[in-house]
Amino acid sequence: MKTENLPLLYVKPGCPWCDEVTGFLDEHGIGHREVNVLENPASFEEMRRKSGQSLTPTLDWNGKILADFGVDELVPFLHEQNVELEDS
Numbered sequence: 001m002k003t004e005n006l007p008l009l010y011v012k013p014g015c016p017w018c019d020e021v022t023g024f025l026d027e028h029g030i031g032h033r034e035v036n037v038l039e040n041p042a043s044f045e046e047m048r049r050k051s052g053q054s055l056t057p058t059l060d061w062n063g064k065i066l067a068d069f070g071v072d073e074l075v076p077f078l079h080e081q082n083v084e085l086e087d088s
Contacts, residue, residue, distance in 0.1 A: 006032050006033045007032045007059060007060060007061040007062065008032070008033050008035055008059070008060040009021065009022065009025070009032045009033065009034050009035065009057055009058075009060075010035050010043065010044075010047040010056050010058040010059075010060070011034055011035065011036060011037070011056050011057050012036070012037055012038050012056045013036060013038060015056050017056070017057055017069070017070050018057045020070060020071055021057045021059075021071060021074055022034065022057075024071050028085055028086065030078070035047075037056065050065050051067035051068075052067070055067065055068035056068070057069060059077070061077070061081050062081075064080075064081065
């Protein structure tokens with residue numbers, strides 16, 4: 001999969017939920033692009049426009065948005081996107 005086609009994960013440094021979600025995606029080999037919204041004001045505004053809020057993490061999975069979530073909300077969202085998760 002080309003990098004530009006990977007889901008976008010908007011994060012803020014020091015956000016414990018962002019770290020948890022990033023670790024989960026990495027552990028399960030789920031490709032994504034991370035965008036630090038504090039380093040890039042345009043990305044912050046893009047995240048706010050897409051999600052209607054300013055909290056992270058926010059995931060843009062091919063236009064489907066999951067905002068202000070943890071792993072408990074991520075797993076059912078991934079299942080809805082037909083992503084297979086291996087038991088770890």
